[in-house]
Amino acid sequence: MPDAARELTEGERWSREQLELLLKARFGPRAVASFLVSSQRRANAERAARPLTARRMRAWMLAGAVAHAAFAAARDHDARRGLPAALGWWAATWLMLDWHIGMLETEDGRPRNLGPADAATLARVWMVPLAARGAGPRLCLAAWATDGLDGRLARATEPTRLGRDLEGLVDTCFAAAALRGARRANTIPPWAVAGELARLGGGFVYALVVYFGQARAPDPEVTRAARLTTPVRVAGLVAAGSGHRRTAGALVAGGSAWSLATVAAALARPSAGDPAQWSATLAPSGTSGRPSACQRSSPPAIDQAS
Secondary structure, three states: OEHHHOOOOHHHHHHHHHHHHHHHOOOOHHHHHHHHHHHHHHHHHHHHHOHHHHHHHHHHHHHHHHHHHHHHHHOOHHHHHOHHHHHHHHHHHHHHHHHOHHHOEOOOOOEOOOOHHHHHHHHHHHHHHHHHHOOOHHHHHHHHHHHHHHHHHHHHHOOOHHHHHHHHHHHHHHHHHHHHHHHHOOOOOHHHHHHHHHHHHHHHHHHHHHHHHHOOOOOHHHHOOOHHHHHHHHHHHHHHHOOOHHHHHHHHHHHHHHHHHHHHHHHOOHHHHOHHHOEOOOOOOOOOOOOOHHHOOOOOOOOOOO
16 A cells, blocks of 8 residues: 555554664664664564464464474475474574564554464465475465465455565465475476576565665565466476476466566556555555465565564
8 A cells, every 4th residue: 555545553664764774874784783683672572562472473383393293204204304494494484473573463553463364374384395395286286275365364354464575475485495396306497497586586686675775665566567477387386296397397487487578567667666656564465465476576574573
């Protein structure tokens, strides 16, 4: 929602003020250190003020760790060997959530606990280490299903800023992991992987440059430009998981090229560089719920503990 259309929450104002201070200091070491310390203090205060949310977060993370261990125990040696990496990834997810606990609020600033939509998003986060070892068709389809489900659940229960902003990063991580798994199995050509990674990396860099260079969110019209291409790219990953190498390469590369073309067209619009047209918050999203995987190229959740 444009800045003029609604008032920023207190957390959003704090984040923007802190980022503007970083910009004025040209991201000097002392300014960055001060920013990180202030962010951690704010996270500590939010955690203390919201014990029920912190408790649910710990319970969910523990359940995910146990599920990873059970999955590895029931699988082959390769899965058991990958357990430390999976648990490390899950621990990093926990730290990220804990640091951004203040972003568990609605767009008008009302605190909200983790809910069903967040659970669907975290289920996709949980799948990332599995996809890196080899993304079969069922895993890719399950990830796509959770992507559609969390949007519906968010519209039914009010999305949080954290869930909305986290989704783009989750989709990028899962896609990159699935591509890695497909390359390990040699079920997709390297040139198709390179093209899709370039698309993912380009969106990530664009969002970071805009956010850190302007202290504002990326233009949602740009980040949503490739939304129609998601089924094509998902079909490519499913084909790779099924062993159809040529089909996978054609679909992934075609979807990447189509995505880049639509993004380029959006960037060429005169309003693409107008900050007044951008969302007040970090990630591109409308008020009706969280966008789908193809709509987002958001940076990591760097709206620190807000």
